[in-house]
Structures are given as C-alpha cells and as structure tokens.
Amino acid sequence: MSLVSLASRLARPFLLATDPETGHNLAVAALKTLPVPRCGSDDPRLAVSAFGLSFPNPIGLAAGFDKHAEVPDACLRLGFGFVEVGGVTPRPQDGNPKPRVFRLVPDEAVINRYGLNSVGVDVVARRLADRARRGGIVGVNIGPNKDSTDRVADYGLLVEQLAPHVSYLSVxxxxxxxxxxxxxxxxxxLDEVLARSMEARDRVAPGRPILVKIAPDLSLDGLDDMVRVSRKRGIDGMIVSNTTIDRPASLKDQATAKEAGGLSGRPLFDRSTAMLAEAFRRVEGQFPLVxxxxxxxxxDAWTKIAAGATLVQLYSAMVFRGFGLVGEIREGLSQRLSRDGRASIGEVVGTANADWRMG
Structure with missing residues (x-):
C-alpha cells in the first residue's frame, strides 16, 4: 500500500464525519500544505494521445474538486494523467446558499448544488500562469456568471483569458x-457559444483544444443536436457527462435523494456510460470522448473505455475511497491489459460499445 493510500485511508473516517463541504475544503487544504509524494511511473501501455496531447495515462480528475486551481500539481502527483480545474466564471460569485453538498453514503453518491462558486477568472488565470511551466496536462472548465446578461460573451472572455495558460478548455x-x-x-x-469560444481561442492560443461537457439527461434527439453542432464547429472532444437531475429508484438513501442538485457517483454509472456509447456511435471517430x-x-474505467471513452475522469469516488484510488485504478488497468494480451489501452476503446444502449 502506498503512503498516499495509507494516509488517505486513515483520514477518511474523519473526513466523512464532517460536513461534506468542510470535508472537501479540508481535502484541498491537505493537498495544498502537506508534501504529496509522486506516484510511481506510469505503465507505458497506458499512454494515450488525444486532441494533440500526450497523456501518461487515461485517468483524469474531473472538474469540481479543484474549483479554484489551488492544487493541480499536487493532484498530478497523486497519479492522475491529467487534471481539470474549475468551473471558473468571469466574475467572482459565491454560488448557492449552504448547505449545498450532501453525501448518500450507502449509495456512494453525492448531490451538489454549488452553483459554480468561483473566485473569478482573474485569480484563476494568475494561478494557472504561475504553474504553466511545470508541465503536466491541466485543463479548465468554464461557465457563465449566474446573473450574466450575455452568457455567450462570458465564454469568449473566459477562453481569451485562460487559453494561453492551460492544456485544454472544457465548455x-x-x-x-x-x-x-x-x-x-x-x-x-450551442452553435453561438462554440463559435465565440473558438474565435477567442484562435486569437490568443491557436490550436488549443476545446471540449464540450454535456448532461446525461439529454434525449437521443438532443444528443443528435449536440453532436451535429460539435462536429460542424470542429470541436476537439466531448466530455460525457455532467451530473444528473434524475433520482434512480434504486437509491438507498431516499431522504437525502430529495435534495435538489446534481447527482454524481456510482448511481450515475449506467446512465452516463449508455450516453457515452450513444455519443461514440454518433461521433464516428471525428473527435475523442472523455x-x-x-x-x-x-x-469501471475499463468499461467506460470499452464503451467508447479515450480518456476517463473521476471525482466523487474519492470522497468514499480516498486519494489512493487513482493508483489502484492505474495498477488495475495494467493488470487487465496483461490478462487480455493488449499492447495498449488505446486498443480497448469502443470494443464493447454495442453492449450499451439508451433505454
């Protein structure tokens, strides 16, 4: 067991005993202040090339954990192949009133209604510029202010200020x-948002990848529209998916399930994977999926990749399983490659796509 796994396992009962948002803040503070040893070297078979970037492994940290770009390098040292910070808004905003994060412990799920709380683009841009020369793939998730009168313009402003300092942007x-x-x-x-975002990108950082992050609650007709516009605009990738507003009947913690917000964690797996597979069929290889x-x-990571993902991201599972989960997934993927006689993780992409369909 690695030092990170041991420390994380020891700290988990304490963190789970705290208010969820406090626990989140403590986890970020720990990464900010404590020395984080670098995870061991990556199995070269896990290396992935996507939208012009070379990833040491396909496992990424999803947006929502490092909201304000405080600890991207510490997260990379945990073993992630890439880290996505944010979401970031143009102006600082507090987000929704507290409490706004809830754990469904028996379901290994989280409901959040943060409402894009952000320190604003100026602060985040400075932090990303300061660490840009350290290397590692760091992307940023962007969104408009809640009270914005021109949300399309917000995306353009965010791309203009952040694109020079990151590896990719997630709209x-x-x-x-x-x-x-x-x-x-x-x-x-969506067509307007992507047009404005790409115009801004081309002015300040030509070629910087732009991805679109979609909801798991789209209808198939809605997904058709998203893919059609994305292909027309020539986006570099699509992230499938965000949290869901649905509440599966299978949830054990029905009391907490009544809270408003986006549901993430294990109950989202089947729905998001089916949406991923549907997107893979519609994209027809024009761009990779996350x-x-x-x-x-x-x-779980293997299943997502076999359904059509070139890269994967996680966040909520670390709430219940700790930071050591990243290393465990890397090791498990390597073992599975050996067991299946695969030369690289890229060989697995889409191999079980037909197993997944929206209901």
Missing part, C-alpha cells in the same frame, strides 16, 4: 445548478 453547458445553463445545449445556442460518471474501480 460547460450542462451544470444543473446554474438556472438556464442547460438551455445552451440547444443547437442554436467518459465521466460513477467510476470507482479499474473495472
């Missing part, structure tokens, strides 16, 4: 906690 049009944001997933709005939602083991 968030799917958070359930900013009123009206998911309306930007409609074809006409699979997110419910990953808590190497087997």
């Amino acid at each position: 968030n049009v799917s958070s359930p906690n900013t009123p009206g944001l998911r309306d930007l997933q409609q074809a006409g709005f 699979g997110v939602g419910g990953i808590a083991s190497a087997e």
Whole structure:
C-alpha cells in the first residue's frame, strides 16, 4: 500500500464525519500544505494521445474538486494523467446558499448544488500562469456568471483569458445548478457559444483544444443536436457527462435523494456510460470522448473505455475511497491489459460499445 493510500485511508473516517463541504475544503487544504509524494511511473501501455496531447495515462480528475486551481500539481502527483480545474466564471460569485453538498453514503453518491462558486477568472488565470511551466496536462472548465446578461460573451472572455495558460478548455453547458445553463445545449445556442469560444481561442492560443461537457439527461434527439453542432464547429472532444437531475429508484438513501442538485457517483454509472456509447456511435471517430460518471474501480474505467471513452475522469469516488484510488485504478488497468494480451489501452476503446444502449 502506498503512503498516499495509507494516509488517505486513515483520514477518511474523519473526513466523512464532517460536513461534506468542510470535508472537501479540508481535502484541498491537505493537498495544498502537506508534501504529496509522486506516484510511481506510469505503465507505458497506458499512454494515450488525444486532441494533440500526450497523456501518461487515461485517468483524469474531473472538474469540481479543484474549483479554484489551488492544487493541480499536487493532484498530478497523486497519479492522475491529467487534471481539470474549475468551473471558473468571469466574475467572482459565491454560488448557492449552504448547505449545498450532501453525501448518500450507502449509495456512494453525492448531490451538489454549488452553483459554480468561483473566485473569478482573474485569480484563476494568475494561478494557472504561475504553474504553466511545470508541465503536466491541466485543463479548465468554464461557465457563465449566474446573473450574466450575455452568457455567450462570458465564454469568449473566459477562453481569451485562460487559453494561453492551460492544456485544454472544457465548455460547460450542462451544470444543473446554474438556472438556464442547460438551455445552451440547444443547437442554436450551442452553435453561438462554440463559435465565440473558438474565435477567442484562435486569437490568443491557436490550436488549443476545446471540449464540450454535456448532461446525461439529454434525449437521443438532443444528443443528435449536440453532436451535429460539435462536429460542424470542429470541436476537439466531448466530455460525457455532467451530473444528473434524475433520482434512480434504486437509491438507498431516499431522504437525502430529495435534495435538489446534481447527482454524481456510482448511481450515475449506467446512465452516463449508455450516453457515452450513444455519443461514440454518433461521433464516428471525428473527435475523442472523455467518459465521466460513477467510476470507482479499474473495472469501471475499463468499461467506460470499452464503451467508447479515450480518456476517463473521476471525482466523487474519492470522497468514499480516498486519494489512493487513482493508483489502484492505474495498477488495475495494467493488470487487465496483461490478462487480455493488449499492447495498449488505446486498443480497448469502443470494443464493447454495442453492449450499451439508451433505454
């Protein structure tokens, strides 16, 4: 067991006993102040090339953990192949009133309604610029201010200020906690958002990859629209998916399930994986997909990749399983490659796509 895994396991009961948002803040503070030993070297078979970037492994930290770009390098040392910070808004905003994060412990799930709380683009841009020369793949998730009168312009401003300092940008049009944001997933709005974002990108950082992050609650017609506009605009990748507003009947903690907000964690796995597989079929290899939602083991990561993901991201599972989970997934993927006689993780992408369909 690694030092990170041991420390994380010892700290977990304490963190789970705290208020969820306090626990989150303590975890970030620990990474900020304590020495984080670098995880061992990556198995070269886990290396991935996507949207012009070379990833040491396909496991990423999803947006929402390092909201304010405070600890991207510490997270990379945990073993992540890439880290996505944010979401970031143009102006600072507090987000929704507390409490706004809730654990469903028996379900290994989280409900959050943070509402894109952000220190604002100026602070985040400075932090990212300060660490840019350290290397490692660090992306940023961007979204408009809640009270914005021109959300399309917000995306352009964010791209202009952040693109020079990051490896890629993720255009968030799917958070359930900013009123009206998911309306930007409609074809006409999405087309405007992507057009403005790419114009800004081309001015300040030509070629910087732009990805779109979508909701798992889209209809298949809605997904068709998202993919059609994304292909037309020539985006570099799609992240599938954000949290869900759905509440599966299978949830054990039905009392907490009544809280408003986006549900993440294990109950999201099947829905997000089916959406991923549907997107893979529609994208037809035009750009790679990032699979997110419910990953808590190497087997989960393998399943996402086989469904069509070139890369994967996780976050909620660390709430219940600790930082050592990243190393466990890396090791598990390597073992599975050996067992299946695969030369690289890229060989697995889409191999079980037909097993997943939206209901």
